[in-house]
Amino acid sequence: MTETLPVGRFQLQQQRVELKRCFLAFLSSHKTLFTVLWITAFVSVFLWQRNIVGARFSIFAKSGPGRPVPKTRSFVFNLTDFGGVGDGVTVNTAAFERAILAISKLEKSDVAQLNVPPGKWLTAPFNLTSHMTLFLAEGAEILGLEDEKQWPLMPPLPSYGYGREHHGPRYGSLIHGQNLKNVVITGHNGTINGQGQSWWKKYRQKLLNHTRGPLVQIMWSSDIVISNITLRDSPFWTFHPYDCKNVTVRNVTILAPVSEAPNTDGIDPDSCEDVVIEDCYISVGDDAIAIKSGWDQYGIAYGRPSRNILIRNLIVRSMVSAGVSIGSEMSGGVSNVTVESVLVWSSRRAVRIKTAAGRGGYVKHITYRNLTFNDARVGIVIKTDYNEHPDNDFDPKALPTLEDISFTGIHGQAVRVPVRIHGSEDIPVRNVTFRDMSVGLSYKKKHVFQCAFVQGRVIGTIFPAPCENLDRYDEEERLVKRSASQNVTDIDYNV
Missing domain, CATH: 2.160.20.10 (Single-stranded right-handed beta-helix, Pectin lyase-like)
Structure with a gap:
């Protein structure tokens, strides 16, 4: 007995056969195949480059919003507990200082984590303490004050003789630390933003009397980890570990304009020993x-x-x-x-x-x-x-x-x-x-x-x-x- 296909199924089968024949004929042309492959490769590269030069680029996938903040230390504090306001207008220097002072007074060796929640946290420079984790939640952004008068002056680095750009003192870093042990700066790809545009402009116009400050500078310290964050638009060098031991930088994105952002080096290990820098994306002006x-x-x-x-x-x-x-x-x-x-x-x-x-x-x-x-x-x-x-x-x-x-x-x-x-x-x-x-x-x-x-x-x-x-x-x-x-x-x- 011969099976008879319904008219609709027969037409559909004929369409599939015709489509398959056209597709095979299409691929039989070497020129056409090359064009397809070229277009595919071009689109892939375009999408890759569009992603990596974006302002929020990270080569590490982010999970969905509202991820719970992991507890990495014995005690956990939130910046808001110390009066922090993440509206991009309120200056939070005092809140950071109060929180870090509270951590420094704890006696346990593996002390505390300071959580920075989502928001824009404007601040002048502040100092870290030993045995602490600074954790930036997804959507958290620490913003450096653009007024250089709010940035403290520090002595020149002893191995440089003066401030690198000017004789005499130099500006300190937005986030600073000296003689520390066991410090972690991490998060869910939160951002530390130096808002360096005004610094770069004043530098080019020769309006600064002291060397610009780095975004993050840790000196004479050991066991330092920076991971899973974005550092951007530093006034000067971005991360500057100085005379440190056991420094790890992992899964970090560092960004600054590729022109008109003078001396914005990404990572500058300086008289440092036992350093690992891995799995990072860096696009900067030096x-x-x-x-x-x-x-x-x-x-x-x-x-x-x-x-x-x-x-x-x-x-x-x-x-x-x-x-x-x-x-x-x-x-x-x-x-x-x-x-x-x-x-x-x-x-x-x-x-x-x-x-x-x-x-x-x-x-x-x-x-x-x-x-x-x-x-x-x-x-x-x-x-x-x-x-x-x-x-x-x-x-x-x-x-x-x-x-x-x-x-x-x-x-x-x-x-x-x-x-x-x-x-x-x-x-x-x-x-x-x-x-x-x-x-x-x-x-x-x-x-x-x-x-x-x-x-x-x-x-x-x-x-x-x-x-x-x-x-x-x-x-x-x-x-x-x-x-x-x-x-x-x-x-x-x-x-």
């Missing part, structure tokens, strides 16, 4: 990260290196400076730094080491691996003539040492100059290694891998072709060709 250790004779005298620093799993952007920098203030030394799994996009430089005669100190045992450069003018920079000094009393014979620097797994596209290593006769760059490198160029002429006074090696095949200063080894690390001279100069700043 270096996304800058590792420091003091400036010229002041940093040499202070003698505190930055060492044992791990930087990983970041997306960073710096149209003015670099994604990850070491220096230029590195007079106490920098060593044992690993930078891995970092995407640098739409930036002037990707990774950079900068120093000069007069700095002294050293940069050594630095490892870069699994880096991606997307649209960078210069990919890798080592610069030894960054001649900016605190005063004229520096010793020009205090020469820094640069050695044991490796680059492995370096990839990317749209890079104008992939490598520029500018050593000098007085400050040569020693023992540099390149391996597994392939960077697509946006500049097709010669001299895109530039070297001067550098000694090192290339293992295997890399693109673009390396400079003549470097020895060549095969994949099994057997010597293929020895460089005729490490002192050849092939630097072209016009490229």
